[in-house]
Amino acid sequence: MLKSYLISSSRKSSGKTVISMGLCSVIKSLDKSLSVFKKGPDYIDPLWLSKAAKTNCYNLDFYTMTHSEIRNLYKLVTQKSNITLIEGNKGLFDGISLDGSDSNAALAKLLKSEVILVIDCGGMTRGIAPLLAGYKSFDNKIKYKGVIMNNIAGDRHEGKIISAISEYTNLDVLGSVHKNAKLDIMEQHLGLEPIFLKTNANKIIKSISSVIKSSINVECLLNPRVKKRQTFKSVKMQIKNNSYNLKIGIAKDSAFGFYYADDIDKFKSYGVTIKYFNTLKDKSLPDVDGIFIGGGFPEIVADRLSKNISMKKSIKLFVESGKPLYAECGGLMYLSKAIKYKSKTYSMVGLINGEVNMLKKPVGRGYVDIMITKKHPWMKTDQLVKAHEFHYSKIKINEKYNYAYKVKRGYGINNKSDGIMYKNLLASYTHIRDTQKSRWIKNFLSFVEDSKIKE
Helix, strand or coil: CCEEEEEEECCCCCCHHHHHHHHHHHHHHHCCCEEEEEECCCCHHHHHHHHHHCCCEEEECCCCCCHHHHHHHHHHHHCCCCEEEEECCCCCCCCCCCCCCCCHHHHHHHHCCEEEEEEECCCCCCCHHHHHHHHHHHCCCCCEEEEEEEEECCHHHHHHHHHHHHHHCCCCEEEEEECCHHHHHHHHHHCCCCHHHCCCHHHHHHHHHHHHHHHECCHHHHCCCCCCCCCCCCCCCCCCCCCCCCEEEEECCCCEEECCHHHHHHHHHCCCEEEEECCCCCCCCCCCCEEEECEECCCCCHHHHHHCHHHHHHHHHHHHCCCCEEEECHHHHHHEEEEEECCEEEECCCCEEEEEEECCCCCEEEEEEEEECCCCCCCCCCCEEEEEEEECEEEEECCCCEEEEEEEECCCCCCCEEEEEECCEEEECCECCCECCECHHHHHHHHHHHHHHHC
């Protein structure tokens, strides 16, 4: 039987990510058939969840995916699982739409998942009762598994909270996590620093797991009183994947690591051979037909990137010879002439005639709508693509380029355009996901194949 839980909260920064990681780690150690998901377009949390669960974490996103796509991906990933954890984003009923159609609650209903509420109880006692009662009455179609109390000051505080919940609600208390300075620090940094920048990731996860194991009744999640496996209607999508005899190089190291798990699966489903390369350590590119450099934090390791001159030359020669390269956000930054970070300037690949400057506040943050221009080398013209961006940098362009996208919502490169093109290079701040409305991987592979034939 499949046990499906969506972990949410009353608001963001309630300790949900740390608790989700701890649960993933503990449950994985007890039950090998665990599936993990993250709501929204985020890259960082899924990487941590994936590490904790020792399995891929997949994104479920109402903005870029249809309901049928969400159900189908969920069904595909969970078909051999008997427990699923979905970490929500922000509060249970929060979202872009006023009607809540893109909220965590909507996702829980769509997938028939029980909700686990993580509540930050700092400075709260009896007041937790009306808060929970309000959540229960706001949407009676939500099924709650129970509550995890976070930021508990001590045993006396815990007793008052439990008494209030027991007296005024019918929700079960699944556990209580006491105030812990180390967990607070971890929570603050987890959402800001990807796992590929952490050399002590396993130690962090082990520490979190130890706290969660002693604080939460995990057994009640593994063995609930469920009579049958929940089912839901899914629309069977007939997608005939072409087979491409191609080798695609993907940058994967401490600078670049933002890739959707299902996008990587999609590359493999087309018969592509993926060759990962390290922009910091490898001297040159592997023998490949096309390159994909995703997002990351190149500014953090800019000094090391700058010093790997042979790799920079290898990438530049690859593009100058007419071979295809697609880059997103951090990849765009790496392909520029230089990155300015903390008053220092570091030379980069130099394919794009422009310098990147890191700022203290986000330049582009959130969902974007982009229109494909007729200049785009491998996507259908006038197609509207829903995607997202998250960057603290701006690039100052020193020459005129054609752009692949018109920005309808978001910022992109200059608040109106995104997707710099040079020869068979396309680099943008926008992160695009392969979905029903945007089959970018198939289009990119077809373009790589055509380019290979023309050589």
